[in-house]
Amino acid sequence: MLEIRNLEVSLEEEDKQILKGVNLTVEAGKVHAIMGPNGSGKSTLSYVLAGREGYEVLGGSAELEGENLLEMEAEERAAAGLFLAFQYPVEIPGVNNMTFLRTALNAQRKARGEEEMSAPEFLKLVREKAKELEMAPDMLKRSLNVGFSGGEKKRNEILQMSVLEPRLCILDETDSGLDVDAMKLVSEGVNKLRSPDRGFLVITHYQRLLDHITPDVVHIMADGRIIETGGPELALRVEKEGYGALKAGA
Amino acid sequence: MATDATRKAAEGLLHALPLPEGEAGWAREARAAARTRLLEAGAPARRDEYWRFTDPATLTTPLEPVAEGVAEAGPGTTPFDALDAVTQVFVNGQLRADLSDPLALEGVAAGRLGEVLGQDITIARELFGKLEAAGHEKVDRPLAMLNTATAREGLMLQVTGEAPKPLHVRHAQVGEGASVLRHLVRVETGGSLTLLESGTPTNSVIEVDVADGGTFRHIRVQTGARAPSAAHVFARIGEGAIFQSFTLMADGQLTRNETVMELAGDNAKGHIAGAVLGKGDAHLDNTVFVTHSALNGESRQVFKNVLEGTATAVFQGKIFVREGAQKTDGYQISQAVILEDGAEFLVKPELEIYADDVACSHGSTTGALDPDQLFYLTARGVPRKAAEAMLVAAFADEAIDEIEDETVAEAMRAAVGEWMAARG
DSSP states (O other): OEEEEEEEEEETTTTEEEEEEEEEEEOTTOEEEEEOOTTSSHHHHHHHHHTOSSEEEEEEEEEETTEEGGGSOHHHHHHTTEEEEOSSOOOEEEEEHHHHHHHHHHHHHHHTTOOOOOHHHHHHHHHHHHHHTTOOHHHHHSEETTTOOHHHHHHHHHHHHHHHOOSEEEEESTTTTOOHHHHHHHHHHHHHHOOTTOEEEEEESSSTHHHHSOOSEEEEEETTEEEEEEOHHHHHHHHHHHHHHHHHHO | OOOHHHHHHHHHHHHHSOOOOSOOHHHHHHHHHHHHHHHHHOOOOTTSGGGSSSOGGGGSSOOOBOOSTTOOSOOOOOTTTTSOOEEEEEETTEEOGGGSOOSOBTTEEEEEHHHHTTSOOHHHHHHTTHHHHHTTSSSOOHHHHHHHHHOOBOEEEEEOSBOSSOEEEEEEOOSSSBOEEEEEEEEOTTOEEEEEEESOOSEEEEEEEEOTTOEEEEEEEEOSSOOOEEEEEEEEEOTTOEEEEEEEEEOSSEEEEEEEEEEOSTTOEEEEEEEEEEOTTOEEEEEEEEEEOSTTOEEEEEEEEEEOTTOEEEEEEEEEEOTTOTTOEEEEEEEEEESSBTBEEEEEEEEEEOOSSOEEEEEEEEEOOOHHHHHHHHHTTOOHHHHHHHHHHHHHHHHHTTOSOHHHHHHHHHHHHHHHHTTO
């Protein structure tokens, strides 16, 4: 589903290389986790895949279902089925949460040549998903992420993911800022979306999220490369020994 | 003070516009006083501090009155069309009764300026040229003086009750030349009126006297391709009275709006807001002068500017607090979003305060749309242009939210949306 080959990326402004040849394949139906210390390039990878400006691709490729992601605008990637759950969801005062989500959903549908969803149909869908995530109804009516707690913002990300039904979900440090209860809710929301035709890339610093979202494959990233790949036991080893030991062994 | 050149320019302006005839003695005196003021002040010139950001050349070029009979067609559409209002249509500076509703609105006694100035009407005598003449503290406003000296057409409104619907003054110009309008409004205690205004005469002045406990709301749209124009509003707000104004200004060659407002009675409220949408080489100027003369006054100025191309927006906003105007609450914010390099926002905020127990603040920002917000929206599949429109709408909303009437506010939001959609 997602094929990344020798991806090398630097910051446009600083001429500083962040990704130094990343190779990664995420298959449909699988959950891949990327773990790594701060500054290893995990978040950069997620931003580059989602189409954020400010990065320069020096080499390599990234394809989603055979389509070249790196040549697409951010909105085209979204319509192609890529979803990034932000580490820091952006607050947008004056843009209504629900209006935004409906605009996004229908823009994606239109781009794919599908019929737009009617307002009542959309409302029903959103309310149902919000209930599952135990989101207060007034959160839907408020400005996008404005005045939301850290946990509420993350739940809002998962709500968007549930409604947009992407093919590939990238979760960037979704556990940061979550207490135990919120982590459980968010994880349940993610687990509900697991299906044979959907892939996940879960980026996290800590192993604890992976207690709730069990990965099929775990990658360790350090200094812009994936230095080790294994099963869920690799995450436990990191938790026990720290990243230092792995780097030394790599 | 006039120089030889600016006095000559003032003479030229007066010469181009014919002297009104057959008026009452008091009106002729008011005209003569305004002529004298104008010749002493001179026409505005670029080197005047007050015109540093806006070149008055196109406003000081003498123009003959635009021909009366040219316009047979209706005046097109305005964002107010869906609202239930009593509409008075002016074409080329002339009232067109055939295109207008009957001039009848509950709680409002209305007349035509030309008729009023021929009679001895106390309220008219107390208003005409009086607020304008009092509105030159610190700076001269010569184009308003020109209006007092020459305007022949407009409405006189005395608001004694709560008007059940707005009055819409609509102006369209189809010919070349000058169109001059002057409206006089007196809101009595307990009276309330919303005045909608669309179109831009070359030179327009509204004098509004809001008596103790009265309410006046002014919503104005200046959109589409337009000739250069200068508009002045002079407002005096009595004790516990309310004055609220909102202007949507879009495109056009050059528009200068001056609002001169005095909070004359205790506990008066004066709110002035605006949204400015500029593309091409539009030059759009909001100049505001607020004077606090009494206790516990509350003034707000909220202006949002959205600019692209090589458009220029200007905001000059002053809060002047007289000695003794304690407990004044004065607030001013002006912000601009620059959608394309090449557009610019020129700002001059000013505070001048002679009372020691006041809270006055001003702020101004200029910048591009937030790239993080844009990325968030596009990463969810919202196309770039639509994402920009969402952010611009949210930005403009902070000014539109100042409008009390939700139906009117919706009409303004729709107009902003249309402008963004027209960007393609």
